[in-house]
Amino acid sequence: MILQGEHRRSIARTDDGAGVRILDQRLLPWEVRWVELRSADTAAVAIREMWTRGAPMIGATAAYGLAMALAADPGDASLARAYDTLLATRPTAVNLRWALDQVRAAVIDLPAAARATAALARADAICDEDAALCRAIGEQGLALFRTLHAKNPDRPLNILTHCNAGWLATVDYGTATAPVYLAHDAGIPVHVWVDETRPRNQGALLTAFELANHGVPHTVIADNAGGLLMMQGKVDAVIVGTDRVTANGDVCNKIGTYLKALAAADNGVPFYVALPYTTFDPDTATGADVPIEERSADELTRLTGPAEGGIATVKVTDSPAANPAFDVTPARLVTGYITERGVLDRI
Ligand SMILES: CSC[C@H]1O[C@H](OP(=O)(O)O)[C@H](O)[C@@H]1O
Secondary structure: OOOOOOOOOOEEEOOOOOOEEEEOOOOOOOOOOEEEEOOHHHHHHHHHOOOOOOHHHHHHHHHHHHHHHHHHOOOHHHHHHHHHHHHOOOOOOHHHHHHHHHHHHHHOOOOHHHHHHHHHHHHHHHHHHHHHHHHHHHHHHHHHHHHHHOOOOOOOEEEEEOOOOOOOOOOOOOOOOHHHHHHHHOOOOEEEEEEOOOOOOHHHHHHHHHHHHHOOOEEEEOHHHHHHHHHOOOOOEEEEOOOEEEOOOOEEEEOOHHHHHHHHHHOOOOEEEEOOHHHEEOOOOOHHHOOOOEOOOHHHHEEEEEEOOEEEEEEOOOOOOOOEOEEEEOHHHOOEEEEOOEEEOOO
């Protein structure tokens, strides 16, 4: 157990208050290493290289990055440069732009001398709010889980999830995992099918790590196994997180989510998306309008794992590879949106 008790905050201010501490998620579950970020540029690297990841965590890290830039130089040029550098890190998660806009709005009309303190306060508030939002998503999802479990009370509730939308992807609790944690703690027997989630394996490495640490029964599966499990009646619901829900309810999430939604629809399995309001993007009309991040082919052509003295990478093919990091699930395939305000059948 890396962090005891109910709270597992994945980002915190450094002891001197000038930086932030995050877990280097590239090393999990093999090594638990907290790293300190002390500049906007380092925060940008951490986001782009996925030391830290997940829409709310990307937003929180960028917010602190902007605050650190203003602590170094509170001028307009510094603000603009840091904003642009951080915004350019990853294009799909809307929380990134939302958080940067929140911090910029908090300081833009302030005198230079007051900007760093105000930016830091806004970044702190974004984190505290995210933890509260995710907890509320958990409460709303817990009520849903009680209803779902009542259909088959003599066996565990079987949930399938894709990627990691856990406390590692947020400030605490997670979005898709929040109902799982609260249901487990409330004594509802829950089992989670964990998609490994190629190519970065956020499910096998991060969600499994979280669930194991919380004592939640789970089974890691190949991404392509979910359809069969649903056909066999072994999945009661699919719950995923999201990086952006557009005005019409389309869902941008980790690559492979759309295929789970198709299998769920074909087998009558409810498909839920868990999100806080900070991941809703009313300014983008549909999923077709969302930039889909294309990441390095190396993530696909190389396997990474623990080795003597650190992490080893093995190249598995010299062939060209394409690595879109997200896909779009049309709103028509979504049963409901689990939000802090309730479970909505339309966003
Ligand atoms: C609660 S946001 C989690 C969301 O972010 C993940 O993407 P990445 O690991 O590339 O940052 C994935 O889409 C998750 O559903």
